[in-house]
Amino acid sequence: MTLIESCLSLAIMTSVVIIAVPALLQSRDDYDLNSAARDVATKMQSARIRAISGSHDCRLNVTSSAAYDIECFDAVWNVVEPVVMPKGVTIAENTRPTFHRLGSVVPTATITLSDGAGHQKKVIVNNVGRVRIQ
Numbered sequence: 001m002t003l004i005e006s007c008l009s010l011a012i013m014t015s016v017v018i019i020a021v022p023a024l025l026q027s028r029d030d031y032d033l034n035s036a037a038r039d040v041a042t043k044m045q046s047a048r049i050r051a052i053s054g055s056h057d058c059r060l061n062v063t064s065s066a067a068y069d070i071e072c073f074d075a076v077w078n079v080v081e082p083v084v085m086p087k088g089v090t091i092a093e094n095t096r097p098t099f100h101r102l103g104s105v106v107p108t109a110t111i112t113l114s115d116g117a118g119h120q121k122k123v124i125v126n127n128v129g130r131v132r133i134q
Contacts, residue, residue, distance in 0.1 A: 029088065029115050036089045037113050037121035037133050043070055043083060044097065044111075044123065044131045050080065051099035059098040060111065065090040090114050103129045 040060075047058040047070050057073040058080070068091055070081040085091055090113070097109035104127060111123040122134045 029117060030119065032086050033089055033113060033115045033119055033121055036086050036091075037123055039083075040068075040091070040111055040113065040123045041131045041133055043068075043081070044099075044125060046070065046081075047072075048099040048103055048105070048129050048131075051101055052103050055101045057098050057100055059096050060093070060109075061096055062091055062093045062111070065092065067091075068093075085113075088116050097125045099129060105129050 044060055047060055050070075050072055051058040054072065059071050059073075059077075060068055061071050061077075062068045063082075066085045068083050068085075069079045070083070071077045072080050092112045092114075093109060094112075095107045095109045097105045097107065097111075099105050105125050106127065108127050109125050111125075113121045113123070123131065124134055125131045
């Protein structure tokens with residue numbers, strides 16, 4: 001391989017990397033946001049199961065834009081599981097969804113997760129306790 005061929009192949013590889021890196025970084029950010037939304041939905045299902053099996057109310061409580069708690073009520077709200085959001089993902093809620101011993105939830109809620117690029121995922125729980133990601 002000559003020096004010219006080596007330089008040409010290096011230039012082609014550099015061009016490909018320069019084009020591919022932003023797309024790869026965006027894919028990683030999308031993956032982090034989707035993963036965080038699935039984690040919140042799983043934790044909400046876990047709170048619902050705890051409420052049904054323990055015959056007491058459980059809820060998801062957003063404590064900051066980067067953390068939330070799963071809490072259950074035994075005379076006072078006790079934190080069962082504190083959760084920290086992945087780096088770059090924030091969380092907000094419109095209300096605190098509280099699961100009751102029959103699996104229903106009052107009030108219905110939308111938990112919104114956002115990343116630094118402005119992309120959002122919503123975790124929605126309806127009054128019968130069904131959790132879905134939108």
